[in-house]
Amino acid sequence: MAEDLVIIGSGPAGLAAAVEAARAGVKVTVVDENASPGGQLFKQIHKFFGSEEHQAGIRGIDIGYRLLEECHLAKVKVMLNTAAWGIFHSSGNATTVAIKNKNDSLCSLDTKVVLLATGARENPLAFPGWTLPGVMGAGAAQTLINLHRIRPGNRVLMIGSGNVGLIVSYQLKQAGADIAAVIDIKPEIGGWGVHAAKLTRTGIPILCSHKIIEVRGLDKVEEAHVARVDREAKSIPGSEKLFKVDTVCIAVGLSPMAELAWSGGCRFAYLPELGGHVPVHNRSMETTRNNIYIAGDISGIEEASTAMEEGKIAGISIARSLGLLKNECAEELIRNKEKNLSALRGGPMGKTRKLAKEKLIRLFNIC
Amino acid sequence: MKKSAQAVIIGGGIIGCAAAYYLAKEIDDVILIEKKCIAGESSGANYGMVWQQTRQDGYDLAAARRSLEIYPQLCREVFDLDIEYEEKGGMTLFFTDLQAEAAKGYVEYKNSLGVPVRLLSGKETRSLEPALSSRVTGSLFCAEEAQLNPFYTTLAFARAAQKEGATIYQGVEVLSINLDRGAVCSISTSEGKIFTNHVINAAGSWAGTVGAMVGLKVPVFPHRLQSLVTEQIPKLLTRTIQGSRIARTSEEAAKTFQYAYDTTGGNRPCINQQPPAECIIESSLFYAKPTVNGNIVLGTACDFAGYNRETSYEALAVIAHMAKMIIPRLKDVNIIRSWANFDPWTADGIPIVGETGVKGFFIAAGHGTGMSHAPATGEALAGLITGSAAAIPLGEANINRFTGYREEC
Numbered sequence: 001m002a003e004d005l006v007i008i009g010s011g012p013a014g015l016a017a018a019v020e021a022a023r024a025g026v027k028v029t030v031v032d033e034n035a036s037p038g039g040q041l042f043k044q045i046h047k048f049f050g051s052e053e054h055q056a057g058i059r060g061i062d063i064g065y066r067l068l069e070e071c072h073l074a075k076v077k078v079m080l081n082t083a084a085w086g087i088f089h090s091s092g093n094a095t096t097v098a099i100k101n102k103n104d105s106l107c108s109l110d111t112k113v114v115l116l117a118t119g120a121r122e123n124p125l126a127f128p129g130w131t132l133p134g135v136m137g138a139g140a141a142q143t144l145i146n147l148h149r150i151r152p153g154n155r156v157l158m159i160g161s162g163n164v165g166l167i168v169s170y171q172l173k174q175a176g177a178d179i180a181a182v183i184d185i186k187p188e189i190g191g192w193g194v195h196a197a198k199l200t201r202t203g204i205p206i207l208c209s210h211k212i213i214e215v216r217g218l219d220k221v222e223e224a225h226v227a228r229v230d231r232e233a234k235s236i237p238g239s240e241k242l243f244k245v246d247t248v249c250i251a252v253g254l255s256p257m258a259e260l261a262w263s264g265g266c267r268f269a270y271l272p273e274l275g276g277h278v279p280v281h282n283r284s285m286e287t288t289r290n291n292i293y294i295a296g297d298i299s300g301i302e303e304a305s306t307a308m309e310e311g312k313i314a315g316i317s318i319a320r321s322l323g324l325l326k327n328e329c330a331e332e333l334i335r336n337k338e339k340n341l342s343a344l345r346g347g348p349m350g351k352t353r354k355l356a357k358e359k360l361i362r363l364f365n366i367c
Numbered sequence: 368m369k370k371s372a373q374a375v376i377i378g379g380g381i382i383g384c385a386a387a388y389y390l391a392k393e394i395d396d397v398i399l400i401e402k403k404c405i406a407g408e409s410s411g412a413n414y415g416m417v418w419q420q421t422r423q424d425g426y427d428l429a430a431a432r433r434s435l436e437i438y439p440q441l442c443r444e445v446f447d448l449d450i451e452y453e454e455k456g457g458m459t460l461f462f463t464d465l466q467a468e469a470a471k472g473y474v475e476y477k478n479s480l481g482v483p484v485r486l487l488s489g490k491e492t493r494s495l496e497p498a499l500s501s502r503v504t505g506s507l508f509c510a511e512e513a514q515l516n517p518f519y520t521t522l523a524f525a526r527a528a529q530k531e532g533a534t535i536y537q538g539v540e541v542l543s544i545n546l547d548r549g550a551v552c553s554i555s556t557s558e559g560k561i562f563t564n565h566v567i568n569a570a571g572s573w574a575g576t577v578g579a580m581v582g583l584k585v586p587v588f589p590h591r592l593q594s595l596v597t598e599q600i601p602k603l604l605t606r607t608i609q610g611s612r613i614a615r616t617s618e619e620a621a622k623t624f625q626y627a628y629d630t631t632g633g634n635r636p637c638i639n640q641q642p643p644a645e646c647i648i649e650s651s652l653f654y655a656k657p658t659v660n661g662n663i664v665l666g667t668a669c670d671f672a673g674y675n676r677e678t679s680y681e682a683l684a685v686i687a688h689m690a691k692m693i694i695p696r697l698k699d700v701n702i703i704r705s706w707a708n709f710d711p712w713t714a715d716g717i718p719i720v721g722e723t724g725v726k727g728f729f730i731a732a733g734h735g736t737g738m739s740h741a742p743a744t745g746e747a748l749a750g751l752i753t754g755s756a757a758a759i760p761l762g763e764a765n766i767n768r769f770t771g772y773r774e775e776c
């Protein structure tokens with residue numbers, strides 16, 4: 001048996017878990033399909049929202065550097081360019097994590113415990129013309145500008161006014177692009193007021209009750225047609241607007257990336273408040289399959305700050321299950337993190353998530 | 368639920384549904400009972416090959432050839448949905464010169480049985496399937512073979528049966544079969560009791576459990592097969608291919624074209640004959656089936672793991688490895704799903720079809736290649752029950768070939 005703990009995903013959840021577990025003496029390996037660690041963090045050049053004692057006001061990228069430093073000190077092994085493609089129960093109590101390494105060859109890691117911290121994926125939105133080059137996820141646009149320093153286009157229409165849509169619009173603007181408009185099918189803005197205000201101050205219109213009708217262009221995006229919608233979300237004739245743009249970004253929500261949990265046989269629940277189908281887990285972040293834990297966006301779409309707290313709970317619980325932390329000691333640490341989580345899940349939006357997360361944990365005990 | 372029926376079929380796989388169709392054509396009040404859903408087990412998890420080159424002489428081959436005859440007619444006249452039946456021929460690849468040598472004798476033997484299989488060189492093979500690797504040194508090609516969509520075909524049979532008046536209950540499990548003076552008189556299900564004098568055990572890999580309900584040993588075992596399916600891609604293959612086990616010695620080469628895991632050594636199979644214990648994942652045959660939608664289904668890695676339907680790392684890695692070796696362009700193609708399911712297995716590779724020592728209790732189970740057998744099986748079984756003339760003789764497939772099948776169990 002090679003490993004104590006294999007963590008899949010090196011975003012805030014995975015790294016925070018790695019640090020906690022490794023500090024308690026767990027032998028940890030983190031795998032990530034990307035060439036650099038950090039998950040979403042290194043794209044977040046803005047100051048974080050969230051409550052004050054939780055690093056709000058610090059930029060995501062700086063939180064990333066701090067976590068990496070801590071991983072390094074705790075001797076966490078990080079394998080990059082390594083995609084995990086399956087979880088199998090092998091003989092005894094062991095779990096096999098199937099991976100594809102940078103040479104494209106298949107191999108596997110045997111481990112006592114697995115933590116899935118795979119994050120989320122952007123929801124697609126289909127409309128006529130959505131396959132034209134120039135239509136992309138907002139997250140992809142963010143990766144291009146903030147990681148690769150490439151501006152995807154010069155004039156952008158953003159679909160979706162949640163935090164992702166708002167932040168990425170602002171960052172595209174900072175990167176030198178024009179934002180034609182941010183549209184949202186709902187009658188009100190989805191994201192935080194601070195982010196929306198930043199946009200409107202620069203004169204970018206946020207059009208609520210508007211939807212995309214069609215994107216046109218010969219072999220790439222040339223124009224986008226939008227229309228106002230009525231209460232049933234049907235477009236109102238005569239309200240059509242045309243935007244000459246070369247890029248259309250889609251920011252219509254995220255879904256937990258939970259395929260590995262499916263393949264590992266974990267039980268799921270459908271909770272739209274958390275982004276759809278999510279693996280059921282208990283207070284220790286353990287799923288219904290022994291020795292498979294989850295943390296971060298995979299267990300419900302939230303934020304980097306909650307992802308880190310969940311990651312810490314998972315790391316502590318795993319150390320306890322491996323006999324490296326005394327129960328009382330682990331309990332105290334966990335209660336502490338739970339308090340943080342509870343604070344992070346304040347406010348009207350946080351409350352919905354809080355209730356949904358509590359339901360997810362209750363479902364664990366119902367077979 | 369209905370209280371009585373002339374005949375009750377247990378199992379809504381391809382065999383049960385085909386039997387229901389042919390029986391309902393002849394008699395009233397046919398009921399089919401399926402514990403999960405139509406095509407919810409093996410019949411929805413397979414490659415849909417309707418082949419004859421791999422079938423053993425006798426009942427096995429006769430059933431496959433008869434089915435190849437009937438399917439086109441079913442498609443034209445009976446089925447109300449497109450089962451994607453395509454007569455594109457079947458191809459078995461091999462990889463060494465020793466196997467090419469062994470293939471010559473095999474082709475002669477098969478031709479003498481009336482199977483129009485031909486030997487193709489590596490070049491000829493690649494002219495038919497350009498995506499195949501240069502490691503393929505030749506193939507056996509049989510033009511009179513087909514492929515179909517297994518879900519749609521099973522569903523088409525179920526719908527045809529309903530049109531003929533059969534009733535299908537899904538989500539209902541048969542729990543016991545009640546006898547009266549040694550003859551079937553009723554069954555008990557999770558939803559109640561049905562009086563009937565004819566029960567057909569078409570429970571696939573669960574035929575043993577159903578057999579035990581009347582005190583019979585039915586030696587069918589679940590043979591686990593695993594599969595991968597790719598994303599949709601531009602056309603890469605025209606037809607379903609089978610890759611043989613690579614043979615490096617002449618003894619191995621001679622065994623290239625033995626398909627059934629015949630553990631009987633040509634003797635009468637024994638009722639207690641268990642599946643081979645050794646792990647056979649690595650030496651499994653390879654399959655690649657291009658679907659109408661543009662996905663490619665890849666398999667197999669076989670073993671016996673009871674009713675454990677989890678996939679395993681070893682198996683999926685072996686399949687992926689074979690796929691890359693045989694069809695190099697698959698290297699950069701994404702896999703979207705994987706699954707394991709059970710192929711009903713018998714010791715001599717021949718299904719168990721026909722009447723039994725228990726009056727009114729019939730078996731149609733243990734099909735290693737049920738897609739290739741179903742129409743013929745359904746037709747013959749209906750003939751047996753209604754007393755009409757049989758298109759293919761069932762004798763060889765009877766359970767009484769297993770010594771001791773009526774021992775207590």
Ligand SMILES: Cc1cc2nc3c(=O)[nH]c(=O)nc-3n(C[C@H](O)[C@H](O)[C@H](O)COP(=O)(O)OP(=O)(O)OC[C@H]3O[C@@H](n4cnc5c(N)ncnc54)[C@H](O)[C@@H]3O)c2cc1C
Binds near residue numbers: 031
């Ligand atoms: C535009 C934007 C702005 C945001 N702003 C804020 C903010 O201000 N404050 C805040 O708290 N949160 C913010 N968030 C949310 C935050 O980034 C996420 O909630 C957080 O990153 C989730 O962390 P995670 O560790 O669960 O997943 P991720 O950070 O997504 O990390 C998952 C990692 O796992 C890898 N991975 C996935 N599957 C596999 C596999 N099979 N094999 C190998 N590796 C795999 C991924 O490539 C990725 O690197 C923002 C998100 C976005 C998109």
Ligand SMILES: Cc1cc2nc3c(=O)[nH]c(=O)nc-3n(C[C@H](O)[C@H](O)[C@H](O)COP(=O)(O)OP(=O)(O)OC[C@H]3O[C@@H](n4cnc5c(N)ncnc54)[C@H](O)[C@@H]3O)c2cc1C
Binds near residue numbers: 379402540577738739
């Ligand atoms: C990966 C794979 C590839 C294959 N490829 C091919 C191929 O290309 N060509 C080919 O000809 N064959 C192929 N086969 C074989 C083929 O799938 C089987 O021969 C065929 O599906 C068997 O059909 P069946 O109806 O006997 O069994 P099943 O489809 O398994 O149906 C039996 C049904 O009985 C039900 N049942 C069991 N117990 C009860 C009960 N007590 N009460 C009610 N219902 C019950 C089960 O739920 C099940 O639905 C393949 C098999 C596999 C696994």
